[in-house]
Amino acid sequence: MGSVTKTITAAAVVQLKRDGLIQSFDQTLDEFDTEFQNGDQITIAQLLAHQSGVPEYQLLVEGAYEQEETLDEGTIYDLIKELILENGLDFTPGSNKQYCNSNYLIAAMLVEQVSKMPYHDYVQQKIFNPLGMSGSYKGTDEIDIDTHAQGYLNGSPISSYPMDIPFGAGDFSSTPSDMETWTNAAKTDWFTEAEKSEIFAKDVPSGYVDFGLGWFTIQEGSTTMYWHGGDINGYWSMIGFIPEYDATIVLLSNQQDDTGTQRNTIIEQVLTKEFN
Numbered sequence: 001m002g003s004v005t006k007t008i009t010a011a012a013v014v015q016l017k018r019d020g021l022i023q024s025f026d027q028t029l030d031e032f033d034t035e036f037q038n039g040d041q042i043t044i045a046q047l048l049a050h051q052s053g054v055p056e057y058q059l060l061v062e063g064a065y066e067q068e069e070t071l072d073e074g075t076i077y078d079l080i081k082e083l084i085l086e087n088g089l090d091f092t093p094g095s096n097k098q099y100c101n102s103n104y105l106i107a108a109m110l111v112e113q114v115s116k117m118p119y120h121d122y123v124q125q126k127i128f129n130p131l132g133m134s135g136s137y138k139g140t141d142e143i144d145i146d147t148h149a150q151g152y153l154n155g156s157p158i159s160s161y162p163m164d165i166p167f168g169a170g171d172f173s174s175t176p177s178d179m180e181t182w183t184n185a186a187k188t189d190w191f192t193e194a195e196k197s198e199i200f201a202k203d204v205p206s207g208y209v210d211f212g213l214g215w216f217t218i219q220e221g222s223t224t225m226y227w228h229g230g231d232i233n234g235y236w237s238m239i240g241f242i243p244e245y246d247a248t249i250v251l252l253s254n255q256q257d258d259t260g261t262q263r264n265t266i267i268e269q270v271l272t273k274e275f276n
Helices: 002-018 044-048 058-066 073-087 101-115 119-131 176-187 193-199 261-274
Strands: 209-211 216-220 223-232 235-242 247-253
Touching: 002 044, 002 101, 002 119, 002 176, 002 193, 002 223, 002 235, 044 101, 058 073, 073 101, 101 119, 119 176, 176 235, 176 247, 216 261, 223 261, 235 261, 247 261
Parallel strands: none
Antiparallel strands: 209 216, 216 223, 223 235, 235 247
């Protein structure tokens, strides 16, 4: 499901706060890693809302894999730190928003550090098991075509991807049923009202999109939708909900839409034609 995983990682961080393992989303990274350059400027909330200024690692690491160099999440985390040491942050934390997978790999590493559990085990125990999401788990580098839909890009089969690369940012596999369960839970009572006030961006002007802690907010007229999309080799996905209409939207496709055009068209049509 690609970057829809980010909604799960953000929820895991919320769960850390519930468990008393972090005190506030305003805690800074240097509290957890004293060697993280500029860590005293970057808060957990800024990571989850793509406001950290941390540089993107994805293309660099994908290039390493093409050269048959295998990097696990710990090595990628160290690479991100090296990029900051060499080139600094892309912008002053909190001064801008720039969608970046590095934020969520760091967040997933934070989950591991403070919970003393592997990231995927923590998610399984704290989110998937309580909700009965038995069809959701860390994706495999190569899919099993006996149990999964073959992925395609521009009509050609493609469905392999090194799942160490999108650790915490895009590495979960799921089903339409489980994604419906998760979206409904997010829409209703998985988050408290106090948590929702921190997670979901509010007061977004009509026609604009903003980012909260793990979820986009889009406003069309008086209709608000909270959502997230994902793209990974051979597939694209989207989940969303519109509280005003008690509407839940789940889309999983095995025809990759790497430009986001299909997803954006569907969002526009849903908001302007179906719920308005």
